Amino acid sequence: MSDLLIDAQGLRKEFGPKVAVSDLTLSVQRGEVFGFLGPNGAGKTTSIKMLLSLTAPTAGTAFLLGQPLGHIASRAKVGYLPEHFRFHEWLRADEFLDLHGRLYGMDQRARIEAIARLLKLVGLEERAATKLGAFSKGMLQRIGLAQALLNDPELVFLDEPTSGLDPVGRRLVRDIITELRGRGTAVFLNSHLLSEVEKTCDRVAFIRGGRILQIASLSEFEAEAIQVIVRVDRPTPELLAGLALFGRDVKSGPSDGRILLTMSDPALLPAVARHIIDNGYALYELSPERLSLEDRFLQVVGEVSDE
Amino acid sequence: MSILIISRLTIREAQRRRLLLVALIMGILFLTVFGVGFHYIRRDMLLFPPGEQQENFIYGFLLTAGLYATNLLVTIVAVLISVTTLSGEVESHIIDAIVTKPIHRWEVVLGKWLAFALMVLVYLLLLTVGLMLIVYWQSGFRFENIAYGLVMMTLGALLVLSLSIAGGTRLSTLANGVLSFMLFAVAFLGGLVEQIGGFIRNEAAVNIGIVTSLILPADALWKKALSAFQPRSFSSPMMAGPFAATTEPSTLMIVYSVVYLVALVLFAMWSFTRRDL
Ligand SMILES: Nc1ncnc2c1ncn2[C@@H]1O[C@H](COP(=O)(O)OP(=O)(O)OP(=O)(O)O)[C@@H](O)[C@H]1O
Ligand SMILES: [Mg+2]
Secondary structure, three states: OOOEEEEEEEEEEEEOOEEEEEEEEEEEEOOOEEEEEOOOOOOHHHHHHHHOOOOOOOEEEEEEOOEEOOOOHHHHHEEEEOOOOOOOOOOEHHHHHHHHHHHOOOOHHHHHHHHHHHHHHOOOHHHOOOEHHHOOHHHHHHHHHHHHOOOOOOEEEEEOOOOOOOHHHHHHHHHHHHHHHHOOOEEEEEOOOHHHHHHHOOEEEEEEOOEEEEEEEHHHHHHOOEEEEEEEOOOOHHHHHHHOOOOEEEEEOOOOOEEEEEEOOHHHHHHHHHHHHHOOOOEEEEEEEEOOHHHHHHHHHHOOOOO | OHHHHHHHHHHHHHHHOOHHHHHHHHHHHHHHHHHHHHHHHHHHHOOOOOOHHHHHHHHHHHHHHHHHHHHHHHHHHHHHHHOOHHHHHHHOOHHHHHHOOOOOHHHHHHHHHHHHHHHHHHHHHHHHHHHHHHHHHHHOOOOOOHHHHHHHHHHHHHHHHHHHHHHHOOOOHHHHHHHHHHHHHHHHHHHHHHHHHHHOOOHHHHHHHHHHHHHOOHHHHHHHHHHHHOOOHHHOHHHOOOOOOOOOOOHHHHHHHHHHHHHHHHHHHHHHHHOOO
8 A cells, every 4th residue: 555645636625705725735655754834824724624525626636545525534644733623522431432433443352441541542541531521621632532532543633732732742642643653543633832843743735825835854944944043234246245155045135234145054153154254255244044843834825915 | 444433432422512412402391292182181181081082183183293393303313413613623623633534524424413413303203102102101192114214304304404414515614504404493493384285275385385494394395204203194184283294205205315414414524625724
């Protein structure tokens, strides 16, 4: 079987005149944690819903675990924590997990084992006999997460899994994702919490207005993560060319003699300073800044104007 | 298999939400009121015995009234318990985590339908058989063709149930409730018009009735049941009124109803499979 767990080609969803997702083309490998980032209304949830056949794409094709969308049997190995994690509130937590275990087609022994293990994992083992109607928002999200992991999935969709969680819960979700990756499970993660995405994801996609703007691995981002601002008395083309030896994307800033360059190795900063001074320029500023994912997000998503 | 998981879940929900308990208590209350009322009417009547034929007529009338109320009640209960089942779970997104499991959406629909059909059937039998036993124990009077008549009543209730489930695949809970009750009301009214039309030999009125029973054959099935229970006194003019029928629906109407029922369930399965959640 192929290691491409998600393989989407040009998925598109229109709601009347509104294009929610215009061209979703991406692939996710086994054991990969894929972050799906974008502002509110960007089309993240709609994308997940198409991949899970909750809504029918207007156009495009996609394969999940090597099977075309809507293939029933392969869903046994797909977990999903919905954005609106509402469940049958008159069920007890353990009954709820048992129901979903049955729907997954697990036999009784597997269910009993998994329910005990997962209740413990999400920190609800003492609330097994509590009705979901008496659960707090964060507890519901935790039990929903347990539900998504019941049948040892190969692929898990988590739509903002930490939106209702306390810091401990967020940490927990991060640890769970890391563990899933270790087991070879692919995770498709929608999130607005970029610091968490930064810690857990292998690759991220930026989406806005239904269009994917960029897909890149986080290590790529890290490699280009230092942006250096250089301010000298008179930036010349020779200086720009000289600085290009130390980094990439050298460009002169908008005003007052600033030069921007992107570097990957902070150890080269003294050499940059020496190069500038040795060539007779007056150096006023040399400030390195690490680009966080949030900076990236604002850069990529913010620079596209709304249409 | 998946169908049965959904059916069990649906029944368990009815149980947890105390639907079954309340329905049972109210059913017993209903039977008690009828039983006590029947007892006193009969006792008064027997002070001056009117003769066997008149007695049987009155027993039949009372039992028909009871069954008529039951038919109405069960129909309303069938709509009430099923009207939110799909639309409500779609609106609350409870359904999202269910239909992304390895289960066909039509299995969800069919599983729910089976559970509600079972509940409706049991409730209908409980009330109708209860009424008949009360009358039989007290007076020895009994209807004919009981099984056949009950099948007709069940068919009518299941039709309305299927209508509300089919509507729930697309409509909001409120719109679906209005649709189901209004269709039932239209069928009921049409049945009344047809009956009066038959009585005064007005063809247009009869045709209105026929058209409405094509829209929803629930009322026609009730009349079919009635004519089965009392084949001889069926067209007695004394029996006119909402409890009776002057025109017996044809057997073709039964075939039509069964086809209608199956079509509604199939439509519900298809429609729910196709919709966006
Ligand atoms: N059922 C629907 N009918 C009409 N428009 C819809 C529907 N569902 C989503 N949309 C529209 O599609 C767009 C994308 O919505 P979506 O829920 O995918 O956003 P999102 O990226 O998940 O946002 P958020 O971060 O707020 O969860 C929005 O403009 C939304 O208004
Ligand atoms: Mg969303």
